[in-house]
Amino acid sequence: MNLLATGQAVSAQLTPGSGAPAYDMAGSVVTYAGGRQRAIAAAGLHTAIPVGLRLVSRTDLDTLVSWQGLPVQIRDYTGWRFFAVYYSVAPARVRGLPTVWDVTLAARSITVAEGV
Numbered sequence: 001m002n003l004l005a006t007g008q009a010v011s012a013q014l015t016p017g018s019g020a021p022a023y024d025m026a027g028s029v030v031t032y033a034g035g036r037q038r039a040i041a042a043a044g045l046h047t048a049i050p051v052g053l054r055l056v057s058r059t060d061l062d063t064l065v066s067w068q069g070l071p072v073q074i075r076d077y078t079g080w081r082f083f084a085v086y087y088s089v090a091p092a093r094v095r096g097l098p099t100v101w102d103v104t105l106a107a108r109s110i111t112v113a114e115g116v
Helices: 058-066
Strands: 022-024 027-031 037-041 046-057 072-075 081-094 097-109
Touching: 046 058, 046 081, 058 081, 058 097
Parallel strands: none
Antiparallel strands: 022 046, 027 037, 046 097, 072 081, 081 097
């Protein structure tokens, strides 16, 4: 994983099932007079990618926490990559290894990064 602004990297093994995207679209079904129903979809596809990182050091965990809300590039061992942002970091202690954590991120794929 790289921070787009600087290229700084955090490297860790992905957990099984990590990186499998889920695609969704904003939309709804509206009922009109006479019972007719119409689907209304908003343009754009949302992609959520669960990212699990194994055996992350405390330094790298602090780095991941500091990158919340910033655009990052995530790449796996097969060369698949995407640009994303995440807003939460969920570390879990690893039994028997007090200096490392397993970390879960819920990344959202982005196409454009805009500053506020």
